[in-house]
Amino acid sequence: MIQLHNVSLTYQQDASALNNINLKIGKGEFVFLTGPSGAGKTSLLRLLYGALTPKSGQVLIDGQNITRMSPSHIPLLRRTIGVVFQDFKLLHNRTVFENVAISLEVLGWGRADVGKKTMHMLKQMGIESKYNLITERLSGGEQQRVALARALVNDPKILLADEPTGNLDDANKNQILAIFKEANVRGTTVVVATHDRRLIEQGHKRLVTLHKGEIVEQMEKETTGNAQTF
Amino acid sequence: MFVNVVTIGTITLALLIVSLFLLVFVNIESAVENWSERVQVTVYFDKELAPQELNELHGKVSALPGVYRVSYVSRAQALKRFKSRLKGQETLLEGIKPEILPVSFEIALKRSHRDMVSVENFVAQLKRVPGITEVQYGEEWVRRFNSFLNYMRILGALLGGFLVITVIFIVSNTIKLTIYSRRDELEVMSLVGATRFFIKAPFLLEGFIQGLAGSLLSIVLLFGLYELFLHNSGNFLSFNPVTSGLAFLPPEYIFGLLLAGSGLGFIGSLTSLKRFITV
Numbered sequence: 001m002i003q004l005h006n007v008s009l010t011y012q013q014d015a016s017a018l019n020n021i022n023l024k025i026g027k028g029e030f031v032f033l034t035g036p037s038g039a040g041k042t043s044l045l046r047l048l049y050g051a052l053t054p055k056s057g058q059v060l061i062d063g064q065n066i067t068r069m070s071p072s073h074i075p076l077l078r079r080t081i082g083v084v085f086q087d088f089k090l091l092h093n094r095t096v097f098e099n100v101a102i103s104l105e106v107l108g109w110g111r112a113d114v115g116k117k118t119m120h121m122l123k124q125m126g127i128e129s130k131y132n133l134i135t136e137r138l139s140g141g142e143q144q145r146v147a148l149a150r151a152l153v154n155d156p157k158i159l160l161a162d163e164p165t166g167n168l169d170d171a172n173k174n175q176i177l178a179i180f181k182e183a184n185v186r187g188t189t190v191v192v193a194t195h196d197r198r199l200i201e202q203g204h205k206r207l208v209t210l211h212k213g214e215i216v217e218q219m220e221k222e223t224t225g226n227a228q229t230f
Numbered sequence: 231m232f233v234n235v236v237t238i239g240t241i242t243l244a245l246l247i248v249s250l251f252l253l254v255f256v257n258i259e260s261a262v263e264n265w266s267e268r269v270q271v272t273v274y275f276d277k278e279l280a281p282q283e284l285n286e287l288h289g290k291v292s293a294l295p296g297v298y299r300v301s302y303v304s305r306a307q308a309l310k311r312f313k314s315r316l317k318g319q320e321t322l323l324e325g326i327k328p329e330i331l332p333v334s335f336e337i338a339l340k341r342s343h344r345d346m347v348s349v350e351n352f353v354a355q356l357k358r359v360p361g362i363t364e365v366q367y368g369e370e371w372v373r374r375f376n377s378f379l380n381y382m383r384i385l386g387a388l389l390g391g392f393l394v395i396t397v398i399f400i401v402s403n404t405i406k407l408t409i410y411s412r413r414d415e416l417e418v419m420s421l422v423g424a425t426r427f428f429i430k431a432p433f434l435l436e437g438f439i440q441g442l443a444g445s446l447l448s449i450v451l452l453f454g455l456y457e458l459f460l461h462n463s464g465n466f467l468s469f470n471p472v473t474s475g476l477a478f479l480p481p482e483y484i485f486g487l488l489l490a491g492s493g494l495g496f497i498g499s500l501t502s503l504k505r506f507i508t509v
Binding site: 049051072075076077078079083085089090091092102103106107150 | 414415417420424425426
């Protein structure tokens with residue numbers, strides 16, 4: 001589903017953000033990207049939804065080489081990828097409903113269908129009663145769930161999440177992880193960038209560790225708890 | 231909502247300045263056009279013309295390019311005019327007979343033929359008509375009038391150009407700020423896979439409507455100011471503005487302002503969006 005071949009990325013001429021990354025993530029996989037701040041986790045995710053272009057190397061998403069993609073095709077790619085941002089990127093002067101519905105509106109869905117699907121998604125997230133509230137009035141956990149609902153409402157092939165549990169308490173973290181797992185069970189490929197060790201431990205999923213823009217370790221964590229180094 | 235009101239208000243005020251300038255310019259130009267009617271060429275004859283000769287010459291002169299009207303002034307009419315100019319001192323003319331005054335053709339020229347070069351060309355052509363010897367046309371006055379006209383036009387173009395540039399700058403920056411305040415929306419739409427057209431369309435429509443509303447409001451305000459001036463300035467002006475022929479903007483100027491306002495809103499939005507939509 002996701003393939004990176006010899007990908008390097010530089011922000012400025014001297015600073016290298018990612019260096020010769022090779023990574024393959026299969027369809028339906030659940031991967032944690034970890035590493036210290038500045039390791040390149042966010043940059044890697046941004047490459048995957050076409051917000052950045054690598055200096056060299058190829059990025060393939062679902063068989064399409066996005067490094068060669070024309071700008072007019074990027075929106076079509078993004079419709080198949082749900083993204084949860086570290087800072088949520090919610091529209092603060094809009095309601096919960098409007099924030100989630102936007103993902104379907106850009107697809108050209110009819111009003112009635114947008115309403116039905118959005119409310120269904122909000123129900124799954126447990127925030128249907130807040131549909132008419134301005135997102136500014138929600139707690140951090142609730143805002144996170146709105147962001148998740150927006151990312152998942154159009155049943156994306158891939159879900160990318162950047163530090164999704166950053167400021168959440170344990171109860172909220174568990175709920176968010178459960179939502180990720182549920183989406184994964186339904187067939188969505190999930191990539192979560194985090195340095196939250198607890199989340200990774202609980203996740204029991206494949207782990208990719210980045211350090212200074214390079215992949216330093218890949219581990220497949222079995223449900224039994226046995227670690228296997230690649 | 232607040233941002234929209236501020237944007238429309240800015241466009242309104244900016245265009246009001248331009249339309250006020252246009253109104254003043256249009257009225258000055260129409261006043262100057264009226265003065266140009268004094269550009270007149272006179273042909274003198276030292277003898278009274280026979281009716282047939284008069285008709286023949288009148289026809290020849292009327293057929294010349296640029297002629298608007300040819301009027302024949304007989305000796306009797308000339309004396310009458312002379313008397314009316316010397317009102318109060320008519321005694322000076324006692325004993326004077328019309329015969330000492332010449333008969334003449336007074337030729338008014340078309341608007342497009344009232345500049346210095348056209349008048350000189352016309353006079354040269356006139357002199358070639360058999361039977362015409364003496365031609366006068368107030369050369370100095372025509373020359374001065376023309377240089378005044380050119381000066382007015384250059385000044386108008388400079389001031390107008392400066393105003394238009396200022397207005398474009400103010401309006402485009404205001405629109406840029408409006409779009410900047412909503413850049414989160416642009417970003418989110420782009421990230422959830424909206425096409426460029428889907429993102430831009432509502433902003434372009436909004437810019438167009440803001441520009442149209444702003445220009446419409448500026449015209450309404452200008453009309454209010456015009457009416458206010460027309461009916462209240464008589465007290466401190468030496469002329470009555472109602473009877474002086476002070477006109478409002480002609481329809482084509484109003485249409486032009488509406489077009490400029492909406493175009494400015496649309497293009498301002500388009501260029502600002504380019505800056506904020508990266509992908």
